[in-house]
Amino acid sequence: MSQYRVLIDANDEKGLVHKISSVFFQNDLNILSNNEFVDKENNKFFMRSVVDGDIVLDKLYQSLCDVLPQNANVDVIAPKNxxxxxxxxxxxxxxxxxxxxxxxxxxxxxxxxxxxxxxxxxxxxxxxxxxxxxxxxxxxxxxxxxxxxxxxxxxxxxxxxxxxxxxxxxxxxxxxxxxxxxxxxxxxxxxxxxxxxxxxxxxxxxxxxxxxxxxxxxxxxxxxxxxxxxxxxxxxxxxxxxxxxxxxxxxxxxxxxxxxxxxxxxxxxxxxxxxxxxxx
Amino acid sequence: MSQYRVLIDANDEKGLVHKISSVFFQNDLNILSNNEFVDKENNKFFMRSVVDGDIVLDKLYQSLCDVLPQNANVDVIAPKNxxxxxxxxxxxxxxxxxxxxxxxxxxxxxxxxxxxxxxxxxxxxxxxxxxxxxxxxxxxxxxxxxxxxxxxxxxxxxxxxxxxxxxxxxxxxxxxxxxxxxxxxxxxxxxxxxxxxxxxxxxxxxxxxxxxxxxxxxxxxxxxxxxxxxxxxxxxxxxxxxxxxxxxxxxxxxxxxxxxxxxxxxxxxxxxxxxxxxxx
Amino acid sequence: MSQYRVLIDANDEKGLVHKISSVFFQNDLNILSNNEFVDKENNKFFMRSVVDGDIVLDKLYQSLCDVLPQNANVDVIAPKNxxxxxxxxxxxxxxxxxxxxxxxxxxxxxxxxxxxxxxxxxxxxxxxxxxxxxxxxxxxxxxxxxxxxxxxxxxxxxxxxxxxxxxxxxxxxxxxxxxxxxxxxxxxxxxxxxxxxxxxxxxxxxxxxxxxxxxxxxxxxxxxxxxxxxxxxxxxxxxxxxxxxxxxxxxxxxxxxxxxxxxxxxxxxxxxxxxxxxxx
Amino acid sequence: MSQYRVLIDANDEKGLVHKISSVFFQNDLNILSNNEFVDKENNKFFMRSVVDGDIVLDKLYQSLCDVLPQNANVDVIAPKNxxxxxxxxxxxxxxxxxxxxxxxxxxxxxxxxxxxxxxxxxxxxxxxxxxxxxxxxxxxxxxxxxxxxxxxxxxxxxxxxxxxxxxxxxxxxxxxxxxxxxxxxxxxxxxxxxxxxxxxxxxxxxxxxxxxxxxxxxxxxxxxxxxxxxxxxxxxxxxxxxxxxxxxxxxxxxxxxxxxxxxxxxxxxxxxxxxxxxxx
Structure with a gap:
């Protein structure tokens, strides 16, 4: 079991939370915490999730990139010093x-x-x-x-x-x-x-x-x-x-x-x- | 276009965010803000979302109830004095x-x-x-x-x-x-x-x-x-x-x-x- | 019995507190509160006292002026709206x-x-x-x-x-x-x-x-x-x-x-x- | 030149500030800071002064005791670690x-x-x-x-x-x-x-x-x-x-x-x- 911090920002559009949470769900990941913010003035979406489960970092990263728009920045981090x-x-x-x-x-x-x-x-x-x-x-x-x-x-x-x-x-x-x-x-x-x-x-x-x-x-x-x-x-x-x-x-x-x-x-x-x- | 405040609490389980955000997505609702909290000690999930879109309150309420576990409390509120x-x-x-x-x-x-x-x-x-x-x-x-x-x-x-x-x-x-x-x-x-x-x-x-x-x-x-x-x-x-x-x-x-x-x-x-x- | 607020500022010099408190003492005034501050950088003395006793405002004012240096500003105020x-x-x-x-x-x-x-x-x-x-x-x-x-x-x-x-x-x-x-x-x-x-x-x-x-x-x-x-x-x-x-x-x-x-x-x-x- | 912290508490009575400041003045001491408080509910006077000048600690202490009522507590402290x-x-x-x-x-x-x-x-x-x-x-x-x-x-x-x-x-x-x-x-x-x-x-x-x-x-x-x-x-x-x-x-x-x-x-x-x- 690994724990990851997932940081995503992207231009806001309908369905981002749905897409991201689908990836978590399909990979049988447990969401330990989840924070979102939409900057309406700049139409910008931010999300930080902490998840754990049986998946390697690269695969999680790739799964997220696959569903997110090209402008999205995705960061999957395994906590370490x-x-x-x-x-x-x-x-x-x-x-x-x-x-x-x-x-x-x-x-x-x-x-x-x-x-x-x-x-x-x-x-x-x-x-x-x-x-x-x-x-x-x-x-x-x-x-x-x-x-x-x-x-x-x-x-x-x-x-x-x-x-x-x-x-x-x-x-x-x-x-x-x-x-x-x-x-x-x-x-x-x-x-x-x-x-x-x-x-x-x-x-x-x-x-x-x-x-x-x-x-x-x-x-x-x-x-x-x-x-x-x-x-x-x-x-x-x-x-x-x-x-x-x-x-x-x-x-x-x-x-x-x-x-x-x-x-x-x-x-x-x-x-x-x-x-x-x-x-x- | 109506704006609703959606308040949900339930026993925590994998996939809750996914299920809820799917309802929002399928009903073409825009998430204006979204807050979640999991009380790990008591295994309890809380979520408050503000959404807007073309849907009536009762239908949104029913759609959420349909996907959520029976123990969930769902409240859909149209803001008014x-x-x-x-x-x-x-x-x-x-x-x-x-x-x-x-x-x-x-x-x-x-x-x-x-x-x-x-x-x-x-x-x-x-x-x-x-x-x-x-x-x-x-x-x-x-x-x-x-x-x-x-x-x-x-x-x-x-x-x-x-x-x-x-x-x-x-x-x-x-x-x-x-x-x-x-x-x-x-x-x-x-x-x-x-x-x-x-x-x-x-x-x-x-x-x-x-x-x-x-x-x-x-x-x-x-x-x-x-x-x-x-x-x-x-x-x-x-x-x-x-x-x-x-x-x-x-x-x-x-x-x-x-x-x-x-x-x-x-x-x-x-x-x-x-x-x-x-x-x- | 009257209550007065006494506000004094002056160039700082030895004996100011002594002189002021002597006036209060000699006029049989009770000091209800007393605050002092010396701005050492500018050599400036500030004092605010609340006193009560049997004396008229003008006499208290004059008594203070009599003992204080010419550069002193003296204000004796009877509290009112x-x-x-x-x-x-x-x-x-x-x-x-x-x-x-x-x-x-x-x-x-x-x-x-x-x-x-x-x-x-x-x-x-x-x-x-x-x-x-x-x-x-x-x-x-x-x-x-x-x-x-x-x-x-x-x-x-x-x-x-x-x-x-x-x-x-x-x-x-x-x-x-x-x-x-x-x-x-x-x-x-x-x-x-x-x-x-x-x-x-x-x-x-x-x-x-x-x-x-x-x-x-x-x-x-x-x-x-x-x-x-x-x-x-x-x-x-x-x-x-x-x-x-x-x-x-x-x-x-x-x-x-x-x-x-x-x-x-x-x-x-x-x-x-x-x-x-x-x-x- | 020595610097002292003088701490005095006593039952409140008219003239305490006058008496204390007289001692400072007569001994040619400079008051660097002065704080007073009267607890009216318990009729208790508190004062902390920082003074400097040419006097030894014992003499300053004695001079203060001489003018203050017997119930007064007087503490004269030369700052040190x-x-x-x-x-x-x-x-x-x-x-x-x-x-x-x-x-x-x-x-x-x-x-x-x-x-x-x-x-x-x-x-x-x-x-x-x-x-x-x-x-x-x-x-x-x-x-x-x-x-x-x-x-x-x-x-x-x-x-x-x-x-x-x-x-x-x-x-x-x-x-x-x-x-x-x-x-x-x-x-x-x-x-x-x-x-x-x-x-x-x-x-x-x-x-x-x-x-x-x-x-x-x-x-x-x-x-x-x-x-x-x-x-x-x-x-x-x-x-x-x-x-x-x-x-x-x-x-x-x-x-x-x-x-x-x-x-x-x-x-x-x-x-x-x-x-x-x-x-x-």
């Missing part, structure tokens, strides 16, 4: 939260390595027997630095996701396109408010009463990729920007870990610079 | 919120009347051209009072829901069983904490840091019916119990109106003293 | 919430009138025996329209606050400066995100997972005045922009009423385009 | 969160040791060079087991707080009274709902729509000590109790760490089985 690389700079909270979850067995992930442009985090990472790779940017221009990272990354096979756990440098389009929709960032503001540098200082200066954090896939416009998860906390006049920064860390780490978990469990569709996420 | 009675005592906030929403056209409901055991709310209700019926409990025992209310209710045809908008008297089993799973109450605590009288005072004395409100269907155990919606707010040591009461009103009215809306839109299944609610 | 004007356009929820609270006696306010550029809300407002004044903008340029409103406003004495309960027109600097820091607006986004027109549509298009509302004093930059209160709700991919708009209404009305209450209770200092708010 | 012992059983999330915060320098604490009745957590704790002490309860009755722990604790000097980071055994009155108001527990429910064993299962069976966690000081009634912090998350019908347990962990760790931080920063007064907490 995904390979991730974490990139960070100096802060410990977001990285630490992932390391503890990983240690506790909460994540469907193998952490292949942590890459940083500083060495500060080496002590923390090495406690967990995870390779720490320091690739300093000193003396290098942005392209040279990224080339060193890209080269390093090619030494790992099959990287599913790159997690930017407070990696404080902007990635170039060249880097981003290699890992399209596979780089997960945490931005320390409630996007689209306070794009760019030091959002807590911007928030403090604007006098907001709520601050937040946003996890998103990285695309080529700074902090404008598809949003995966957001969370906020209330603040008041007594918060200086450093207080916001301190309190914000708790939100940042929770939001990034939540987004990572959604990705690892194949719950996210990316579409029109947005995400469709099935949590149930 | 439901008839509700509101019962209240003296407080204005929960009732007022419903009246304003009704006035704004937000609710799929006709308010047949507001019934109270006091006359305080008459002035408010009569502004909205809704019948206000005062049935005082003075000089009556509980049974006599309820009999007067029950008699009054029989004068209205087809009451879909009775909304207890801070009606501060306990209903007897006799009353409750007449309107099983159709009486929606708001309790001013985060149930199951602080059942019974003056929950804000109880909350104050316990020194909690969060207070809440719970909307639930009424059954024969005080404050123990199936929960529909809950919400909370943060408080601190500076809140006396009257401050909690004052702040709590905002949560109470929001939660009750939310629960009412879910009921009016046929989004709630009641099952094993719990609710399955499809919000999407 | 403040006079407010509500401006709205067509939507009922924010206005309705204030009307119900007013009817329930929750607000320290007299509603002098509701002014609208349409007549849609007349039916609602007149239920509550509050004057409804329709000042249509049709056929008028912005200045002419505002002049008619300003003229109308001069007929009321002592307007403490103007509440924009979803008044969908932009006010000119000329209007704003007449009522500096006395116009309270509700903007239907989590500012500074989505300034300007149709923020729900902007939010939908950006694919955010949280939407919000912001109440602020109006200044001459659109949606950039001092923020008083903000609140958010979670949304997901299933929310079209009209769903966001519908759900957002519940946040809008709660936030606006909260901000109004803070203003009526003299809890807000405005300073450097921000607010210092003492809630306790 | 407090000594804490963490007790845990098998779960990693709450302990791990504290370890990472400690590693990041976020906590004003020295972690003297982690004590557990199992050895599971040794691997995690030893990564951080913190002593791990396994005191198994196997073959021992409750008293014998606690005596071994108590004996172990006496080997540490000056334990300020004992943090129960999901320590899954009940402490006896004898143990609790040794560390009165110094044992901080995390209970995995929104107290007072779901006291005792497996609160997530209780919550699941009740069908609640919100679950939570509560951090409190331990007293001799199970889960009934003074509450320090609470937080909640929304759930729905799709959450089995193990899903609640999984999601609840994120709340548990955040709430426990928040409570610990408040304790370490001397922000908590315990009074009448409640807490007065000054966060500002």
């Amino acid at each position: 995904k390979n991730i690389i974490i990139m960070a700079t100096k802060e410990m909270h977001a990285l630490g939260d992932i390391l503890i979850r990983h240690e506790a067995g909460e994540l469907e992930a193998n952490i292949l390595a942590v890459i940083s442009n500083y060495s500060d985090l080496e002590s923390l990472v090495s406690k967990f027997n995870i390779p720490f790779i320091c690739i300093s940017h000193e003396g290098l221009n942005r392209e040279e630095h990224e080339n060193k990272i890209l080269k390093c990354l090619t030494e790992f096979e099959e990287i599913d996701y790159i997690v930017l756990a407070k990696y404080m440098r902007i990635l170039t389009p060249k880097f981003v396109e290699v890992y399209e929709n596979r780089i997960i960032n945490i931005h320390h503001s409630f996007l689209p408010a306070f794009i760019g540098a030091n959002p807590y200082k911007q928030a403090y200066e604007r006098g907001v009463k709520i601050i937040g954090a946003t996890s998103h896939f990285v695309n080529n416009n700074l902090d404008e990729g598809p949003i995966i998860a957001q969370e906020v906390i209330h603040v008041d006049h007594a918060y200086g920007w450093r207080d916001m920064q301190r309190s914000g860390k708790d939100v940042e780490k929770v939001v990034l870990s939540r987004a990572l978990k959604l990705a690892l469990e194949d719950r996210i569709f990316v579409y029109e610079n947005k995400t469709v996420i099935f949590q149930g | 439901k008839n509700i009675i509101i019962m209240a005592t003296k407080e204005m906030h929960a009732l007022g919120d419903i009246l304003i929403r009704h006035e704004a056209g937000e609710l799929e409901a006709n308010i047949l009347a507001v019934i109270s055991n006091y006359s305080d709310l008459e002035s408010l209700v009569s502004k909205f051209n809704i019948p206000f019926i005062c049935i005082s409990h003075e000089g009556l025992n509980r049974e006599e009072h309820e009999n007067k209310i029950l008699k009054c209710l029989t004068e209205f045809e087809e009451i879909d829901y009775i909304v207890l908008a801070k009606y501060m008297r306990i209903l007897t089993p006799k009353f409750v069983e007449v309107y099983e799973n159709r009486i929606i109450n708001i309790h001013h605590s985060f149930l199951p904490a602080f059942i019974g009288a003056n929950p804000y005072k109880q909350a104050y004395e316990r020194g909690v840091k969060i207070i809440g409100a719970t909307s639930h269907f009424v059954n024969n155990n005080l404050d123990e019916g199936p929960i529909i919606a809950q919400e909370v707010i943060h408080v601190d040591h500076a809140y006396g119990w009257r401050d909690m009461q004052r702040s709590g009103k905002d949560v109470e009215k929001v939660v009750l109106s939310r629960a009412l809306k879910l009921a009016l839109e046929d989004r709630i299944f009641v099952y094993e003293n719990k609710t399955v609610i499809f919000q999407g | 403040k006079n407010i004007i509500i401006m709205a356009t067509k939507e009922m929820h924010a206005l309705g919430d204030i009307l119900i609270r007013h009817e329930a006696g929750e607000l320290e306010a007299n509603i002098l009138a509701v002014i609208s550029n349409y007549s849609d809300l007349e039916s609602l407002v007149s239920k509550f025996n509050i004057p409804f004044i329709c000042i249509s903008h049709e056929g008028l340029n912005r200045e002419e329209h505002e002049n008619k409103i300003l003229k109308c406003l001069t007929e009321f004495e002592e307007i403490d606050y103007i509440v924009l309960a979803k008044y969908m027109r932009i006010l000119t600097p000329k209007f704003v400066e007449v009522y500096e820091n006395r116009i309270i607006n509700i903007h239907h986004s989590f500012l500074p995100a989505f300034i300007g027109a149709n923020p729900y549509k902007q939010a939908y298009e950006r694919g955010v997972k949280i939407i919000g509302a912001t109440s602020h004093f109006v200044n001459n930059n659109l949606d950039e005045g001092p923020i008083i209160a903000q609140e958010v709700i979670h949304v997901d991919h299933a929310y079209g922009w009209r769903d966001m708009q519908r759900s957002g209404k519940d946040v809008e009305k709660v936030v606006l009423s909260r901000a109004l209450k803070l203003a009526l209770e003299d809890r807000i200092f405005v300073y450097e385009n921000k607010t210092v708010i003492f809630q306790g | 407090k000594n804490i012992i963490i007790m845990a059983t098998k779960e990693m999330h709450a302990l791990g969160d504290i370890l990472i915060r400690h590693e990041a320098g976020e906590l004003e604490a020295n972690i003297l040791a982690v004590i557990s009745n199992y050895s599971d957590l040794e691997s995690l704790v030893s990564k951080f060079n913190i002593p791990f002490i396994c005191i198994s309860h196997e073959g021992l009755n409750r008293e014998e087991h606690e005596n071994k722990i108590l004996k172990c604790l006496t080997e540490f000097e000056e334990i300020d707080y004992i943090v129960l980071a999901k320590y899954m055994r009940i402490l006896t009155p004898k143990f609790v009274e040794v560390y009165e108001n110094r044992i901080i527990n995390i209970h995995h429910s929104f107290l007072p709902a779901f006291i005792g064993a497996n609160p997530y299962k209780q919550a699941y069976e009740r069908g609640v729509k919100i679950i939570g966690a509560t951090s409190h000081f331990v007293n001799n009634n199970l889960d009934e000590g003074p509450i320090i912090a609470q937080e909640v998350i929304h759930v729905d019908h799709a959450y089995g109790w193990r899903d609640m347990q999984r999601s609840g962990k994120d709340v548990e760790k955040v709430v426990l760490s928040r409570a610990l931080k408040l304790a370490l920063e001397d922000r908590i007064f315990v009074y009448e089985n409640k807490t007065v907490i000054f966060q500002g």
Whole structure:
């Protein structure tokens, strides 16, 4: 008996659920969970099913393709740990939260390595027997630095996701396109408010009463990729920007870990610079 | 073209989605939205679909019954305003919120009347051209009072829901069983904490840091019916119990109106003293 | 025995609390509550005290001025209902919430009138025996329209606050400066995100997972005045922009009423385009 | 120049703020922050000030005692790392969160040791060079087991707080009274709902729509000590109790760490089985 996650998106038309559920039924598969969504504005159908039964992945995939329209995207996934690389700079909270979850067995992930442009985090990472790779940017221009990272990354096979756990440098389009929709960032503001540098200082200066954090896939416009998860906390006049920064860390780490978990469990569709996420 | 809400629950078995979606497909119905849930612990299947197409309600109902197992409950509903009675005592906030929403056209409901055991709310209700019926409990025992209310209710045809908008008297089993799973109450605590009288005072004395409100269907155990919606707010040591009461009103009215809306839109299944609610 | 709210702000220096509390002590006043805040970045001191005792307002005011530095702002207020004007356009929820609270006696306010550029809300407002004044903008340029409103406003004495309960027109600097820091607006986004027109549509298009509302004093930059209160709700991919708009209404009305209450209770200092708010 | 935290509680009477601020003023102390609260129901005054200046701790303490009534409790504290012992059983999330915060320098604490009745957590704790002490309860009755722990604790000097980071055994009155108001527990429910064993299962069976966690000081009634912090998350019908347990962990760790931080920063007064907490 195997368990599969089936992800399908297609232009919406009558009968899609019927066709898909027929395949499941004819192959004697049990539906463990089923989520659907139709974006009426764009006439787009999304479905994520978890099924189990006696069938091999390729056959299930082919059966689905046979009945679905040509424009459909079909993905049949056998759950297993995904390979991730974490990139960070100096802060410990977001990285630490992932390391503890990983240690506790909460994540469907193998952490292949942590890459940083500083060495500060080496002590923390090495406690967990995870390779720490320091690739300093000193003396290098942005392209040279990224080339060193890209080269390093090619030494790992099959990287599913790159997690930017407070990696404080902007990635170039060249880097981003290699890992399209596979780089997960945490931005320390409630996007689209306070794009760019030091959002807590911007928030403090604007006098907001709520601050937040946003996890998103990285695309080529700074902090404008598809949003995966957001969370906020209330603040008041007594918060200086450093207080916001301190309190914000708790939100940042929770939001990034939540987004990572959604990705690892194949719950996210990316579409029109947005995400469709099935949590149930 | 008609639009229907289809609600089905049944013992779970392979092929249910297939059978249901086949009926939709064969009748040339368009699925506007579809939600499913399988309670694996109890092996129970729930589904709510919104479909539109050229078919009459009875035929769709029959087609579904024909393919589904005998244990299945099938409900096919043509959306229309439901008839509700509101019962209240003296407080204005929960009732007022419903009246304003009704006035704004937000609710799929006709308010047949507001019934109270006091006359305080008459002035408010009569502004909205809704019948206000005062049935005082003075000089009556509980049974006599309820009999007067029950008699009054029989004068209205087809009451879909009775909304207890801070009606501060306990209903007897006799009353409750007449309107099983159709009486929606708001309790001013985060149930199951602080059942019974003056929950804000109880909350104050316990020194909690969060207070809440719970909307639930009424059954024969005080404050123990199936929960529909809950919400909370943060408080601190500076809140006396009257401050909690004052702040709590905002949560109470929001939660009750939310629960009412879910009921009016046929989004709630009641099952094993719990609710399955499809919000999407 | 009289009760006063004392609001003081001044450049911070040693001994301010000592000087102020000495005045209270020497005049045999009882401190019912006391809140202080020092903005260290700007070296600014804020204090709000509620005191009661046998003293007249003018004498208390003078005693405080006598001991405080010249740069101090002193305000001694005897709590009483403040006079407010509500401006709205067509939507009922924010206005309705204030009307119900007013009817329930929750607000320290007299509603002098509701002014609208349409007549849609007349039916609602007149239920509550509050004057409804329709000042249509049709056929008028912005200045002419505002002049008619300003003229109308001069007929009321002592307007403490103007509440924009979803008044969908932009006010000119000329209007704003007449009522500096006395116009309270509700903007239907989590500012500074989505300034300007149709923020729900902007939010939908950006694919955010949280939407919000912001109440602020109006200044001459659109949606950039001092923020008083903000609140958010979670949304997901299933929310079209009209769903966001519908759900957002519940946040809008709660936030606006909260901000109004803070203003009526003299809890807000405005300073450097921000607010210092003492809630306790 | 020294910085002190001054905590005072006393029966309320006119002039307390005046007397205290006079001491600060006469000793040329600068007030960095000041929080007051009067519990009118119990006529009790609370104040927490942070001051700096040229004075030794003992002299400041004496000066305050000289002017305050005999019933006053005065505490003058020079901020420094407090000594804490963490007790845990098998779960990693709450302990791990504290370890990472400690590693990041976020906590004003020295972690003297982690004590557990199992050895599971040794691997995690030893990564951080913190002593791990396994005191198994196997073959021992409750008293014998606690005596071994108590004996172990006496080997540490000056334990300020004992943090129960999901320590899954009940402490006896004898143990609790040794560390009165110094044992901080995390209970995995929104107290007072779901006291005792497996609160997530209780919550699941009740069908609640919100679950939570509560951090409190331990007293001799199970889960009934003074509450320090609470937080909640929304759930729905799709959450089995193990899903609640999984999601609840994120709340548990955040709430426990928040409570610990408040304790370490001397922000908590315990009074009448409640807490007065000054966060500002």
